[in-house]
Amino acid sequence: MAETQSIGAFLDDLASERSTPGGGGAAAISGAMGAALVSMVCNLTIGKPKYVEVEAELKEVLAESERLRAELTTAIGDDVKAFDAVMGAYGLPKGETDDEKAARTAKIQAALKEATDVPLECARLCAEVVKLSKVVAHKGNLNVVSDAGVAVQSAYAGLMSAALNVRVNAKSIKDRDFAEERLAELEELLSEARSETKLIYGVVKDKLG
């Protein structure tokens, strides 16, 4: 359970010469911080008489952001597992017979597919956090609008970071249909989130005056 580790110990492990945790774990934490900040803005808006008109909508946003936070927190550890599975498969004995060689290749390819889908799922979750940030930037308590801006920036960083891990694994996948399908979805997520993030950050900056 990656989330039980202290922040300092996680940063020590991240900085170390071990390959995990790496950028994939950092991506998930960025996304989870974004989701947490969306929740914070909701929690500081719901129940305030001034914001009664948006209360029902922000309660729905809060339920979503808390679900995303839970999934992104789990994703911190998933990245390590997926990476270790790839390394484990590459480390298998190369095999003598064609059958043994083919079995090793199949295991490597299966691990690479998983190691592509895990960061792609992280990217999807981060993209959803970007969308929720938009609601809280527009409708949340003005006193904490800067936190909505940090939310979108963190979620976007998580998405851009996860994207690199999708690419690095997808390029070694022999099933090109599988790989190209994932890369196409990734491009769509990135393209939409890029323009949304710029707009949302701009809204927050304007509201700060």
Place this chain on the structure above:
Amino acid sequence: MAETQSIGAFLDDLASERSTPGGGGAAAISGAMGAALVSMVCNLTIGKPKYVEVEAELKEVLAESERLRAELTTAIGDDVKAFDAVMGAYGLPKGETDDEKAARTAKIQAALKEATDVPLECARLCAEVVKLSKVVAHKGNLNVVSDAGVAVQSAYAGLMSAALNVRVNAKSIKDRDFAEERLAELEELLSEARSETKLIYGVVKDKLG
């Protein structure tokens, strides 16, 4: 000591209806993750025969990234202190006499200056991490170049996030020379980091093929 808290507990606190930790703490963690990933790439490059030519330079980068990581880790808690000081000053009795009123105003203004300088320092540190990411993206071990990309993206998110906290506090400062000087420095940091981040991320993406 914010860094002794578990990742899960920090995220819970971030999401809660309490005002701290907030976006400022998330900004510092983003920066610290960026610095840690620069260190990781250095640690996985130094000592490898293939990279002997860049070893001396990456040892210097590593010393710098570890210094920045330590400072950014400390900055997680500094943000809470600065915010609490502002809230504490606003919460002081309004005072009866002009002297009492002036004393309260002076305390608020001093706290606001500190709450502007704290995220500005975080922004400076994140901007330094962006610069170090450039070196590791170009010269670090190719096997972990994606981590250099996550490093720059995390550091840039930390800078963009800290920037919002500089703005939110600077706007309430009556000493406009003080505020404008900080905002001008911030604009410079942002403008340089924005183009650098785009370039560095592009280099990483190209290297991933």
